[in-house]
Amino acid sequence: MSSASVTAELFRRVMGHFATGITVVTVERExxxxxxxxxxxxxxVSLQPLLVSICVDEESRLLSFLKTQRRFGVSILNDTQQALSEHFATGEQGPDADARLGIRYRWTESRIPLLEDALAHLACNVVAEYSAGDHTIFLGEVESVDLGEGQPLLFYRGQYRTLQS
Ligand SMILES: Cc1cc2nc3c(=O)[nH]c(=O)nc-3n(C[C@H](O)[C@H](O)[C@H](O)COP(=O)(O)O)c2cc1C
Structure with a gap:
């Protein structure tokens, strides 16, 4: 199949067959x-130094916060946290939503925010960014990590899944 016949819709469908976990990327906005x-x-991305990448949509609100702050938290969600994934993909954010959904943040010593109760956390400093089509790729050097308890929330073919489903 030539790339000329690959529509965005087909590309999304094909990439949807690549099962992933779900994270919430957090930045201090003020x-x-x-x-x-x-x-x-x-x-x-790399073990020496420890590097991860994230791709951020040019249209997202996160982009300008990340370009300014140049550091971010990554909270890998567990299988009880689908509502958080939905919220941070669509919802209006603020104290009301935080209270309704029971969202609590914790801060690293270097003031990188993370979601409490996630499966795992990474705190990262941006070391490079690359414009790539309609997204920007950020390379983050990992400053600290920790592991929680539980099973991962998964995303496959456009649907949330768990290891059992
Ligand atoms: C499962 C899932 C994964 C997503 N992954 C990304 C991603 O990696 N990068 C991105 O820019 N948007 C991603 N999105 C979309 C954003 O979460 C969504 O556009 C969000 O509203 C943009 O955030 P903001 O504008 O509030 O910053 C994903 C959405 C879902 C549901």
């Missing part, structure tokens, strides 16, 4: 306030 964005583009 002192003490957090903006989060659901993202499944997280990839492990």
């Amino acid at each position: 002192p003490g306030k957090v903006h989060g964005m659901t993202a499944n583009s997280l990839a492990s």
Whole structure:
């Protein structure tokens, strides 16, 4: 199949067959306030130094916060946290939504925000960014990590899944 016949819709459908976990990328948007964005583009890039990449839509609100702050948290969601994934993919953010959904943040010593109760966390400093089509790829050097308990929330063929479903 030549690339000329690959429509965006077909490309999305094909890439949907690549099962992923789900993360929420968090950035301090103003002192003490957090903006989060659901993202499944997280990839492990390098062990020496420790690098990850995320791809951020040019249209997203997160982009300008990330370009300014140049550091971000990644919370890998567990299988009880689908509502958080939906919220950070679509919802209006703020104290009301945080209270309704029971969203709590924790901060690293270097003031990188993370979601409490996630399956795992990474705190990263941006070391490079590359414009790539309608997204920007950010390379983040990993400053700290931690592991929680539970099973991952998965995304496959446009649907949330768990290891059992
Ligand atoms: C499962 C899933 C994965 C997503 N992954 C990404 C991603 O990797 N990068 C991205 O820019 N948007 C991704 N999105 C879309 C954003 O979460 C969505 O456009 C969000 O509203 C943009 O955030 P913001 O404008 O509030 O910053 C994903 C959405 C879902 C549901």
